[in-house]
Amino acid sequence: MILSDKLTNKSLLPNKAYINGKWVDASKSFDVINPSTQEVIASVPDMGAEETHDAIAAADGAFKDWAAKTAKERGAFLKKWYQLILDNREDLGIIMAAEQGKPVKEAIGEVLYGAEFVEWFAEEGKRAYGDVIPTTTHGSRVVTMKQPVGVCAMITPWNFPSAMITRKMPPALAAGCTVVSKPAEDTPLSAIALAVLAEEAGFPKGVINVVTTSHSSDVGKAMCESDIVRKLSFTGSTKVGKILMGQCADTMKKLSLELGGNAPFVVFGDADIDAAVKGLVAGKFRNCGQVCIAPNRIYVQDSVHDEFVEKLKAAVSDIKVGDGFDEDSDIGPLINQAGLEKVQDHVQDALDKGATVVLGGKQHKKGATFFEPTILTGMTDEMKVASDETFGPVASIFKFTDEQDAIDKANDTIYGLAAYFYTRDIGRVWRVSEAIEAGIIGANTGSTSSEVAPFGGVKHSGIGREGSKYGLDEFLEIKYVAMGGIEES
Numbered sequence: 001m002i003l004s005d006k007l008t009n010k011s012l013l014p015n016k017a018y019i020n021g022k023w024v025d026a027s028k029s030f031d032v033i034n035p036s037t038q039e040v041i042a043s044v045p046d047m048g049a050e051e052t053h054d055a056i057a058a059a060d061g062a063f064k065d066w067a068a069k070t071a072k073e074r075g076a077f078l079k080k081w082y083q084l085i086l087d088n089r090e091d092l093g094i095i096m097a098a099e100q101g102k103p104v105k106e107a108i109g110e111v112l113y114g115a116e117f118v119e120w121f122a123e124e125g126k127r128a129y130g131d132v133i134p135t136t137t138h139g140s141r142v143v144t145m146k147q148p149v150g151v152c153a154m155i156t157p158w159n160f161p162s163a164m165i166t167r168k169m170p171p172a173l174a175a176g177c178t179v180v181s182k183p184a185e186d187t188p189l190s191a192i193a194l195a196v197l198a199e200e201a202g203f204p205k206g207v208i209n210v211v212t213t214s215h216s217s218d219v220g221k222a223m224c225e226s227d228i229v230r231k232l233s234f235t236g237s238t239k240v241g242k243i244l245m246g247q248c249a250d251t252m253k254k255l256s257l258e259l260g261g262n263a264p265f266v267v268f269g270d271a272d273i274d275a276a277v278k279g280l281v282a283g284k285f286r287n288c289g290q291v292c293i294a295p296n297r298i299y300v301q302d303s304v305h306d307e308f309v310e311k312l313k314a315a316v317s318d319i320k321v322g323d324g325f326d327e328d329s330d331i332g333p334l335i336n337q338a339g340l341e342k343v344q345d346h347v348q349d350a351l352d353k354g355a356t357v358v359l360g361g362k363q364h365k366k367g368a369t370f371f372e373p374t375i376l377t378g379m380t381d382e383m384k385v386a387s388d389e390t391f392g393p394v395a396s397i398f399k400f401t402d403e404q405d406a407i408d409k410a411n412d413t414i415y416g417l418a419a420y421f422y423t424r425d426i427g428r429v430w431r432v433s434e435a436i437e438a439g440i441i442g443a444n445t446g447s448t449s450s451e452v453a454p455f456g457g458v459k460h461s462g463i464g465r466e467g468s469k470y471g472l473d474e475f476l477e478i479k480y481v482a483m484g485g486i487e488e489s
């Protein structure tokens with residue numbers, strides 16, 4: 001497949017990194033693979049610490065002027081960028097499907113979801129309000145103001161190659177920060193395409209920089225250890241998040257870490273079972289299960305277990321697995337061989353410890369990294385799925401007895417990103433929402449994320465929030481001015 005042949009706007013594929021307003025190469029490059037076909041679809045610069053420092057210097061050089069603009073002026077650039085993303089949605093979706101494997105229609109959906117954050121923060125930047133705080137002494141005042149943190153580094157994963165960038169960059173830019181962004185090595189093309197559109201939107205040179213690399217630890221270390229970089233925003237695994245947090249300690253950076261999850265999905269006996277099945281299928285199988293808020297441990301109350309499993313089986317049987325460019329496909333392949341092996345390992349471990357396969361359970365006949373939509377029952381706490389996210393199209397079903405049992409099981413994890421439950425009892429909605437240790441709760445819905453809501457986790461799932469008014473605060477420092485000498489005349 002020649003990717004550029006599929007695009008209307010071929011300029012979206014420069015296959016270069018973007019530093020200080022210039023499209024640049026490196027001495028080496030690395031290949032980008034289409035996971036559906038294993039074909040090489042592009043080669044992009046393989047950068048290291050030196051280029052990262054160049055990008056940081058560019059962001060630093062651009063910071064003062066960018067921060068000095070009004071929020072309305074910065075918002076105007078974001079609005080242009082938003083419109084260009086919408087105008088190029090099809091091409092952006094095609095690029096994403098090619099490098100990530102998800103179906104084009106789903107990829108376009110991600111582009112549109114991500115674009116909403118650009119629009120939201122174009123406006124929200126204006127609302128970085130301070131306070132006037134009543135004081136305890138006569139003749140004084142305390143006033144707070146919010147100011148941009150400074151140069152921000154961003155490291156994003158491959159599962160949402162576009163939206164993870166548009167969730168991070170717009171609040172930073174709206175706040176007056178400049179950015180250096182490193183996309184995942186599997187999916188750099190979506191990041192580059194977004195930078196092409198940012199350039200077209202007219203952002204001044206150095207405000208947005210994109211460094212591509214297959215040596216993510218070298219680039220990450222350069223970002224973390226730089227004293228110019230005042231903030232790191234990372235989305236990825238808990239393991240890497242902890243490494244980065246350690247590397248940032250010496251320069252005392254502000255951190256946002258969106259890390260792994262192990263989301264419980266609880267179906268109470270009084271739930272609308274059809275709605276629960278629908279919510280689970282949407283949340284579990286989207287992006288082939290490669291979503292940090294995907295339900296991983298599905299807890300179903302004894303009384304409705306069999307009915308739920310039967311209805312789930314009927315729904316999951318309809319899911320079509322295939323190439324992202326095949327219009328019939330509902331889900332694509334897993335991102336790479338390591339992803340496939342992890343899913344296989346989780347399934348095998350469950351089977352070895354007594355689980356039952358209701359549907360699927362093995363590599364799909366299409367080969368490569370395609371996996372069958374799978375349902376397992378008879379899950380127990382000793383199985384790997386109970387403590388580690390599968391990141392694949394496997395619905396693993398556990399049983400529970402009563403409300404307290406469900407809460408205990410849901411909280412029996414080091415993670416705390418998303419949690420879901422279905423019940424028609426309004427009192428229970430409150431009790432369970434309050435008792436579950438997670439940053440995001442879906443009560444009678446499997447769909448939780450939008451630009452208006454503060455996405456983020458607790459416990460080992462991370463620090464900070466993305467989206468909403470809280471997402472802007474992540475890129476702002478609060479300063480206060482204690483004013484004296486205001487004597488009455």
Ligand code: ADP
Binds near residue numbers: 157182184217
């Ligand atoms: P996943 O399991 O989703 O691939 P990772 O945490 O490995 O999650 O990757 C998320 C992002 O972190 C990617 O951009 C990847 O390149 C980057 N990354 C991985 N290891 C490191 C590291 N040691 N330092 C900096 N970035 C890293």
